[in-house]
Amino acid sequence: MTHASRTLRIDLGDRSYPIHIGAGLLADRARLEAGLPAGPLLVVSNETVAPRYLPRLRAALAGRELRECVLPDGERYKTQATLARVYDALAAGRVSRDGAVIALGGGVVGDIAGFAAATWQRGIAVAQLPTTLLAQVDSSVGGKTAVNHPAGKNLIGAFHQPCVVIADLDSLATLPERELKSGLAEVIKYGLIRDAGFLDWLERELPRLLRRDPEVLAEAVARSCAIKAELVSLDERESGPRALLNLGHTFGHAIEAATGYGEWLHGEAVAVGLVLAAETSRRLGWLAAADVLRVRELVLRAGLPAKAPRIGAERALELMALDKKVLAGRVRLVLLKRLGEAVVSGDYDPSVLEAVLEAEVA
């Protein structure tokens, strides 16, 4: 059986790797084998994804030495304790430096499994097999791996590029509605930071995206990955332009932390963050009120929240100050010069940020 698929490439010298996007890829033995090293393999998945997709992966990898580690599902399990379970499985499976971790699931599975691979025996290979829209367009690509610390999201982590990313679009068919919408927040983000044309396209094609039209989904995943690939290839470790990918995330992380990880989905918090970033940009005189409205409307049409929970302005600032982009005590924000062009800035009037938080979260 052959499937139509597209392949993008992350260019990072000897850490370069392909991103395959298409239907039926989880059952594509040749493609999987081509991306994996020869040694023992540990599949890390979760209780929701494993029953659905692990059997076809198992069949495709029949004959390979394959261990499995099935984690509980949810952001609240993205902890040091869950990570310890993956290490235990790696030890029990005697996964050595010629082996690999296979992350089969959404962003949480990919982040934990990726971090375990980054740190097991000082780094073994990881193949990312994202099964959610959010993971396919964002978290599986670019090598950011992490678990949460009680003080903040993703505070414990590493840069560790996968050996391959295989995004099987079939897995989006069974994705819960709320998860699909959460992924759309990241898709919208790409339009906002880098590609006004993509933003127009999204506004037009949103109904078909929400109906999960396979062709439109394929296009959304591929265009998102292309923007991410460009920024990651330019700046692997986020010393420069890669930080643009965090549009909406500093606000979003504060919401996730304040409400307890898991109540808000990551994409939902990011959606609110996109609106707050647009609003902050407006108050700085960069965006027109109509631009902010356009962002808010697209977010709402995607079935995402546009209003922040009332976590308090002070608490929000406190949580934002834990952000990894803090430099010299200053929260650097990703803001919008215009729709389709984001900038990273620590050089804004702090009273503007305070005013936005007073208005939106107090």
Place this chain on the structure above:
Amino acid sequence: MTHASRTLRIDLGDRSYPIHIGAGLLADRARLEAGLPAGPLLVVSNETVAPRYLPRLRAALAGRELRECVLPDGERYKTQATLARVYDALAAGRVSRDGAVIALGGGVVGDIAGFAAATWQRGIAVAQLPTTLLAQVDSSVGGKTAVNHPAGKNLIGAFHQPCVVIADLDSLATLPERELKSGLAEVIKYGLIRDAGFLDWLERELPRLLRRDPEVLAEAVARSCAIKAELVSLDERESGPRALLNLGHTFGHAIEAATGYGEWLHGEAVAVGLVLAAETSRRLGWLAAADVLRVRELVLRAGLPAKAPRIGAERALELMALDKKVLAGRVRLVLLKRLGEAVVSGDYDPSVLEAVLEAEVA
């Protein structure tokens, strides 16, 4: 106050850094400041070292934002649980990407603090201030960081080069006898793998080393670091010649794991490992019986054990199979072609290894 000191350099492109070796360096404000970034600092030390050396470091860094995290002393605390304490201190101290961890102590402190720095916010700076001979000649240099997993030593780790290594020779004056000898095992290792002349020098100067003659200690530390610097600069991530530095370590790690981390000091286990590696090399026809005797004698004269504990040949093989150098199920060993020339080999008759283990540990 000025002090005589020497500076070596690890050449790794934009990850290059200096190693300063000399007396009084922990009180040398200018040297410390030159090596540290501008942001908040967390000193990680242990209950033995902190009372002795933290006050002078605190004085030298007066005016800097300095937090402290004092861990229990000993290899058995090199665990995920202890690591979690360092993360908690980093969060409480709001140590951000422009800050640094300062590792003040021996190998265990350096490994845990280095790994915490490698993974906090996906990597912040770490300054290594080794206070034991073992840490000064080996573990503080080269960027290997790790904690232990119940299944094996250093199974959880990362490569993360320090921003500076500052080895204050004064700290060796108060080092317990057993710790000093443990460090000598690594010093002897350097002679065996790379420098027959250094081995001759060690045999000659051993009595002065054991009396802690400052000049001889300075020479031993500097020559050891020079060999390590050469191999690390050639091969940062141990895909080639750097693995030579593990002479004696695959045996040694098995001893440490079998006896429970902490009963044997690392250097003591390595000392036995050096003898077993020499003996294996003899049985492969590479060393003469007189060479093995020479190794055994130097180890014994340094006050180190040359005989393995009876952990059982099968158990030893099992533990060695968890070694990070395993490839395709084969334990690769560092062996000696002659004294002063080590090689990494997976291509040996396994019955020779079994025979050595039967004779030495069964």
